[in-house]
Amino acid sequence: MVSIIFVNAPIGAGKTSLTRMLVADLGTKGFYEEVDKIPMLKEFYAQGEESRNDLSFALQIAFLNYRFGQLREGLHLAERGIVNTVYDSSLISDALMSFNLYKRGEFPEVMYNLYVSLNQNMVSDVAGHPFNGYPDLIVFLDIPFDLMLDHISKRGRDMEDIRKDPKLVDYYYSVWNTYNSWYDSFGQAPVVRVDMSKYDFVNNLSDRNTVLNLIEQKLVDLGKLTQDEFDKIKAKRDKEV
Template sequence: MKQVPFIAVEGPIGVGKSSLAREISNYYQYTLLNEIVEENPFLGNFYKDIDEWSFQTEMFFLCNRYKQLEDIKKYHLAQGQPAVADYHIFKNQIFAERTLQSQQYEKYKKIYYILTENMPEPNLIIYLRASLDTLLERISLRGRDIEKNIDPAYLFQLSSDYDKFMEKFSKDHPNVPVITFDGDKIDFVKNKQHLKTIFSEIDQHLCVSN
């Protein structure tokens, strides 16, 4: 049976997930799914005091992503309409494991597995990674007030967590292709040739899956 394309763009904060998902949506005419970020009422406090605000922040993200994926499944994928998202819900595990206390994390995992059961799974993942300097530069350029207090050490550790998680994900999900791009070497916003390179890679995988 032919798969309905569902692409997820992933990577650490500031790497360009939303920008690339938007470009993919425009180019392929896919439904665009953007995660809710600035609407999270706990996020500003989270960057000031991670220990105090991590559980509220992660629960807000989990519930909103759950609702978004329910809607994309029901109203788009089930109707044969391809989609691209600027996240995969597995990112919740990366952030929660890093920020939550052990007892909180155990409670969180139980809720996570209940909510994500039967969720739509992307059949292609684009992983954007970059050095700390590049991430900090891009975060500064987009100028979100809530991100002004991001600790560079937290961001560096998060990038490392992503690399480890993606390596494990690729081994555990051999049928889900992961295309990795180095944000230090490729800038699809400033260089449209880089964007064409990304589209070319996507085309190859879409042809194989279809």
């Protein structure tokens, strides 16, 4: 059965790691945020608030174009009934990041309104595929703020280093808060919440299996995965231990 899954979470929560695990488990197609393909991102971080204000529109348009291409490819595959698709980020996530910049006064209102309009127009017709902007399932990684900072630090990207720019902590907190507010009010698609203070699916195999079972059971409940398929996936995982 074809399904579209978005993994949604703030910076450094583990979206890419979980997407890779789901792709391997479900035998699906994954779409990833490859930072090197958005070179403007480094410039966005370079001068703190000043560069965020100057480049917010250009960066979000770059992400919009990038995500749109991924979504278009995924919908083409779904139309042919070949694979499911899992995205480690999405236009929903991009809209949240844009809204956060707008709230912070780092995305001029005229440009922000133009971005929102363009986002809506593109989502409404993805290369001839009607799409309401929402996937079959969203996985939300609910991460404590201190753990989020720890993850960001451990992945070692210079542009994200709070030791070089302590003011980034305030920016990261605003991103974290925006995602939590989104989760508290979102109701347009089914959401599975993963408590990152409880589960370390990257380093703990038992936690990994628990999280994967949680997500895949939801797919069964939604009619996107049969119970037999789910049982076979779990049996395969047990053999690999």
